[in-house]
Amino acid sequence: MEYNFRDIEKKWQQYWKESNAYKVSNNSTKPKFYVLDMFPYPSGAGLHVGHPLGYIASDIYARFKRLKGFNVLHPMGFDSFGLPAEQYAMETGQHPAVTTEKNIRRYHEQLDNIGFCYDWSREVKTSDPSYYKWTQWIFLQLFDTWYNRHSQKAERIPNLVSIFEQEGNANHYCPGNERLIFTAQDWINYDEKSKEDILMHYRIAYSAFGEVNWCEALGTVLANDEVVNGVSERGGHPVVKKKMRQWYLRITEYADRLLQGLEQVDFSESMKDMQRNWIGKSQGAEITFHLTIKQQKELTDEPTLTVYTTRPDTIFGVDFMVLAPEHELVAKITSDEQKAEIDKYLEYVKSRSERERLAEVKQITGAFTGAYAINPFNGREIPVWISEYVLAGYGTGAIMAVPCGDQRDYAFAKYFNIPITNIIGDAYNGDEANPTKDAILQNSGFIDGMVMRNAIGVVIDELEKMGIGKRKVNYKMRDAGFSRQRYWGEPFPIVYKGGIAFPLNENQLPLELPYVDTYSAGPEGEGPLANLADWIAAPGGGTRETNTMPGYAGSSWYFLRYMDPNNDKVFVDRKAADYWGQVDLYIGGTEHAVGHLLYSRMWTKALYDLGFICFDEPYKKLVNQGMIQGASRFIYRITPNLSGEQQFETPGTTNKVLEAHPLYISKSYRDKIVAGEINIKDLFYKISAFSKNNLEIIELLGERLECKLNELHVDVSFVDGVELHVDSLRNSRPEYENALFLLEDGKVISQGVDFDEVNDKYICGAETEKMSKSKYNVVNPDEIVERFGADTFRMYEMFLGPVEQSKPWDTKGIEGVHRFLRKFWRLYVDELKGLILTNDAATPAELKVLHRAIKKIEDDTERFSFNTAVSAFMVCVNELNDLKCHKREVLEPLVILLAPYAPHISEELYQLLQASSTEKLEASSVLDAAFPKYEEKYLVESSKEYPISINGKVRANMNISLDAMQPEVEQIVLQNEIVQKWLDGKPPKKIIFVKGKMINVVI
């Protein structure tokens, strides 16, 4: 009986499916454990071997927890709305619903192939109306909600209305319009439209105007990464900023709680740092400056400029002001003299993406407005500039520039020859800015002589006294844009009547996405839905919102739906949500660090505030999986090269050259060409001896022949390690049919020669790159499972390295893991004799091997060190093999230990153990067996082989009792021959003894 993984895996997958082995109940006396993978987007390319890395890790952990006695929720579903499906629809005309369904089916098959323990009865798809009904419903909750800064939680809009009716908004600062202040009487007098406009400034889900990247030529709005150097990535068409009505989520109101919440969750410090930096909380002051404007035009009111700064202590070092080019003041304050220059600059900025504006530091740009701000403390006139490095959305969209303390300001001042005031004495060296807070202030009026750090508060107090400034906490984070001008997303359950946005009633949900057959933008650049006049006209009058929701809408709450996926009364039953609670383990990539993770954390907080769930952080622990990169392979082609002259000189030359048989050379020849050791032309002559066509070309061109070397990606499926299988490549495409290959040891093979008969190799070049179709380095898990089995695939993915780290895929290495599983199998089963287990009592040595493995593997699994756990299995099996151990007492626990990693082989062996046993095993399936118990007593040692170092370098080893104390050890060590040799008669300076670790003799 040999290890027939194909039969074994098929058999148990089917059995588990039929017996509902992975079905999870919401009622259990066992403790719960919730293991979740980040929501996959079902792309048309299917899964490649990089995708399942995290899924395997979470599957192992889920199975491990089940063995440890937990009721484990481990669901899977699909984030099936998204741009790629729509893009694909535009290219091929296939409806996104159709392609998405197809992709999901394929993902399903691929995932099942790997043997995951998902409870598929809980599968959710965000594009399914029964799911997005609730996404729309939650959106309406957020629409009907405002953030009460006093109670620090989301509350209902009607409650805000009654506050307004009683006291106006004096106690509830308006987050959407700071200057808005009204009394109860004002409120009562407002008309409906004004009231709704005001409420919109408070709602957590609100609409406002925002800028998008509009590409006229493509007729669509583009994502930032689709815009490169101000033009569209596809086609290079111009892209401009366009203001459009958009939906937003007021996530900024949650900024503080999102920060505080990080203290309660187990994410890596780096992940928390990324979120903290994104939120970007800073303390500082807003300062308002009076302006002097030199222009003819009369102004109705005297303009002032408000800046936000974290360093009010540097107020005397302000040498210029910088406004964001979009700042509303720019038009007002620009002097007639400077108008042309400012206009020219604004034109330039329009073409720049936000990222470019922030990233570009080498090239300094800006323009002077002609206006001056007045320093309130010394009356100095400060020139006001505009520059792209200041963004409108951050702070007040204006900064006070202190060149001696800020490097970007310094560079700007130098570039535009603005004189620099030094307020920090020796701390400023004149060559670069010094952002210190510890210098002593100089040239600083009333704060002269103070340490900067201490002056911050003093200046703010003074500003407040003067009524021109105030303390201010600022966040870099902005409200989240929540609408897309796209088709394939959730429609907004909103109808506009008379310019007012009205929500649909709950019983009108879901508002289903209508069918379309074209995906072009609406007349004003809105999404494709804007073209559907019938659909836009809502039954009760009014027009529908034509934007759709973004990708993160559905994924912000999906972890809740898994708890109660088929409920059509509520988004999740309260009892189910209380039972499952937080996700105990969440596995996914760092690319979601600030997007998805922050949004879903915010949604959870809002749902908590509104009383729907009892926890306000969704993910208790987060593990980030790295990426698996592709192992690209290259072949090297030599082709004759024609210069223009040659093409015309001899008629027919071009055609002749095009008929040349392509030549491919093995890697070492390419290396020699690159190193200049071989002449490329010589090589062409040499190989062309095998080709009549090429010989004719050589004759035709003679000395004028030029050759070039190309490096080409070759599909990795034709390569074993770095060896190319020439015949497979040759048969793959016509262009290779007549090719000649120069192999590593100098043989040349041409068409008709059977590569397998030739005792020589073609070696490919290798490089690690992102796994992608265009690089021909994609490896499909189905293929690997077919060749080696799911158990081998699972263990190999883990064996590659730490889950958190990125690493390249190497199909070659999988054989080691496959060999391990066969070796494991042979501990239990002999090819001829069948089961070879004995009931003999295990020896201490055997028990030691087993318990060392239990300890290591349990520890490693618990701390997600799956790669070292796989190594530990290998070590254990190697040792049991050496001991020729076939004892039930050792091998029965071992099979349970392996089950989370390789469930199929484990179940097969477990059932064989069961069938051959006189006693009944405790569980009917290895899935529900009890995790083996580690016992310390088998591992106790009485002595240790200590390494003996001389000055930190190991020179000898000595076996010394573990009870031995320092004096005794010193005595033993000094008697050692090698130690004596190094001491050379002199006494040691010191002997360091670390019990149980090492001994170091210092001489």
Place this chain on the structure above:
RNA sequence: GCCCGGGUGGCGGAAUUGGUAGACGCAGCAGACUCAAAAUCUGCCGUUCGCAAGGAUGUGCUGGUUCGAUUCCAGUCCCGGGCACCA
């Protein structure tokens, strides 16, 4: 540019708290079994000097702390991820 992560043999990686650098596996080399191949098994395997014993050197680079540094500190180079409409 800013934020985060990572650099250890030919390759993937190990070394859990500052204590024997290279576990485990791949590739390679030598051998056993075999008519042969596959499978399996045994041995070797960082670099360098040496017949050997043994020595020197070695965790991106430059310094520092320490009896002892892959591990801690400072600086620096290179690679990967994110930067708000890809998901």
